[in-house]
Amino acid sequence: MSDHQQLPQEKGLDHTLDLLKEGYYFIMNRSNKFDSRIFETRLLGEKAICLVGEQEAKLFYDNEKFQRKNAAPGRIQKTLFGKGGVQGLDNLDHRYRKAMFMSLMTADKLEEIRQFIREEWKNHLFDAQNDVNVYEAAKYVLTRVALRWTGVPFQKEEADQWVDEFSDLFEHAADVGPKHWKARRSRQKAEEWLEDLVQQVRKETINVDQNRALYQFSLHKDPNGELLKLNIVAVELLNLLRPIVAIAIYIDFALLAMYDYPAEAERIREGNGREFIQEVRRFYPFFPFTAARVKQDFTWNNYEFKKGTLTLLDLYGTNHDPVIWEDPNRFKSERFQNWQGNPFSFIPQGGGEFDIGHRCAGEWITIDILHETVDFFSKEISFDFPEQDFDYSMNDIPALPQSNIIITNIQIIQ
Template structure:
C-alpha cells in the first residue's frame, strides 16, 4: 500500500473513531451545529485535548486544529485554501493589497477615527433626551454615518437604513434561516447601489492626490492594467463598510466588560496612561469575547498534522474561540485582564492573538480591517468609561450558540448624562 493510500485509509478510520469516542452516539451533525462557539473546544476536551481532532460533519471529513502551530499551518496556502474566500493566490493578494491600502494607511485610519469621535459626540449629546438607549444599535448607526462619510459613499435614504443593512450582512455570515436570508437581501441592496456609485465615479473621473476609499476602489487597476468590474468594485467597497460597522459588536462587548469589571473605568478616566490602557482593554475585549468561533478552509494536499492525516479535500477548521481561552496560551483565560497587553510589545507573536485571523496581514488572510477595529475601539473605550449612565435590569447574557453573538439586550442604558471630561 502506498503512503497516500495508507494516509487516506487512516483518515477514513480516524474521522469516524474520533467522533464516536469524543461525543458518543448522540453527537452527529445536530450536536456540532448547536454548540456554536463551544463545539470545537468540547471535541478537543472529550478527545483528551489534542491539537488536532478529526470528525465527520454533514457527511464530510473535517480536521479541527488548535494552537499557534496550527495557525501557521492553516494560513500556508500550500496546505489550506480558505473556503470562505472566492480567491486565492495572486488574484487574492492583489485585491488584498487594495484593501490594505485603504484600511491600514495610518492617515486614512486617523481620519476615520476622528469622524467616529465626532459622530459619537453628536449622538451622545441626544441620548439624555432619548431613553432608553440601546448601545449596539446606536453604535452601528454612528459607525455607518462615520464610515460612509469617510469612504465617500452618499447616504441613499437614511443612515439608519444603511446601518441596518450592514449589521444584517455581518450578522448573517455564519447563520442559517431568516438571518441568512436577511443578510443576502441586505448585501444585494448595498451591492446594487455601490455598483452605481462606482460607475458614477468613473464617469466623473477620479481626481489626483488623496482620494476617498470609494474613489480608490473605482480607480484601482489590476496587474494586467484593467479595472475591476463595477460589481466587483462594489463588493470590495462593501467589505470596507462592513468591516467598520462590525466594530459595533466589540464596542458593545467593551461596555459589557466595563459594567462587569468597573475597576477598569478608573484607569480609563485618568489622563496619564489612558491611551495605552484603552488599547490594552481593546485587545483584551477582542481576546475575551467571542466573535468568530473558528475559521474554515479546504486541504489542498495530502499531509499529516502530528499523527492525524489531512487529506486533500478535507474541511480544515482553525479553533479561534478555544485558542483564546486556552490556559496553556493565556493564564487565567476566563479572567478579563487588560494588564496582559501592557508592557513589552512582544505578546507571543502574530499567531497568538487571532480574533480577526492570523498570519501576515499583507500576504495572508488576516483581516485587513484589524488596524481600524483596534483604532476605533481604542478611541471609544475611554468614552464609554466616562459616560455616566444606569444599566437597568436586562438580559446581558451572551449566548454561545448564536454566531456572531452579542449581549441579548444590546446593552440598554438609562439616565444617560453628558460625558465626563
C-alpha cells in the same frame, strides 16, 4: 511500515446541528474529549479537520499547505462575504486584492477614522434625552463613519436605511429560514446600489474624493491590468462597510466588561484603554473559526492531510487556550501590559501575515475604533446601567448581550 497516525475521529454522519447547538464551544468540546488539538468530524455533508492552538494556527496559515478557494460555504458567501471577494482568493490574485485593502490602512487614514468616530459619538449622545440602546446606537454611528471614511456619498435619511441592510449581513449569516433570506436580499440591494455608484465614478458623472475607497477600488486594476468587474468592486466595498458596522458587537461587549468589571473600567480612565480593548477582543466571542482547504497532500506530526479537505481553525478556542493564556476564562486586561505574543497566539481576527495571508484587513481600524469609543464612554460622558438582562448565549453566532446593553442618565463630563 508507515508512521502515519490516525486522526481522532468523531463518529456519526454529520455534526452540523451540533455545531449550531454548541456554537463557540463546538471545537473546544471535542478537542477536550479527544485530548487532542486536531481531530476529524463531518460538517455540511463532508469530512472536516478541526484545529486549535498556536502551532496549529501556524500550520493553518502556511500558504503552501492551505488555500481558500471554495472554503466558505455558499450560504455564508451569499450573505456575509459576497461572491468573488478577497476571502476566497489565493496566490497572486489574493496579494493584489489584499494590497488594495491594505493601502487604505495608513497612519493618516487611521487618525481620520478615529476623528470620525469621536465626532459621530458626540453628535449622537451629547443630546440624548432618554435611555440609549448601545448596540443600536453603535450600528448607527458606525454606519455613518463607514460611509464617510469610504467616500460613499449619502443623505442623512439613507444612513438610517443602510444601518439595517449592513447589519443583516453579519447578524443573520448563520441563521436559517426567513432571516437568512432577508440577509440575502439586503446583500443584493446593497451590491446593486454600490455597483451603480462605481459606474458613475468610472464615467465621471459624480465627484468623489480620490483618496477614499470608493474611488480607489473603482479604479483598481487586477494582475492583468484590467479594472475589476462592477460586482467585485461592490463586494469589496461591502467588505469595508459591513465589518466596520459589525464593530458594534465588540462595542457592546466592551460596555458589558465595563459593567461587570468596574476595576477594569477604572484602568481605562487611567490610560490603559488599549489593553482593555485587546482583552475584550480576546475574551468575548465573535468569529468562532475560519476555514480553508488542503492545497495538496502533506503530512504534519504524522497526520495525513488529503488535498481538498475542509479545515477549520478555532479562533475563539485559541484565544482561550490555557497553554497560551494564564487563567484564560478570567477578564484581565493587564495580561496585555508587556504582551510578547506572536501572530498565531492571539487571533480574534485571524492570524499570520496581513499582506500574503488572510489576516483581517481591518484589524487596526477595529482596535482604533474600539479604543476611541471606550475612551469616549469613560472620559467624556457619565451614565448608569439600569436593570437589564446582560446574559449572552454561546450558541448564538454572533453572540450579543440579551438587552443590547442599555445606558441611562447620560451626562457630559465638563
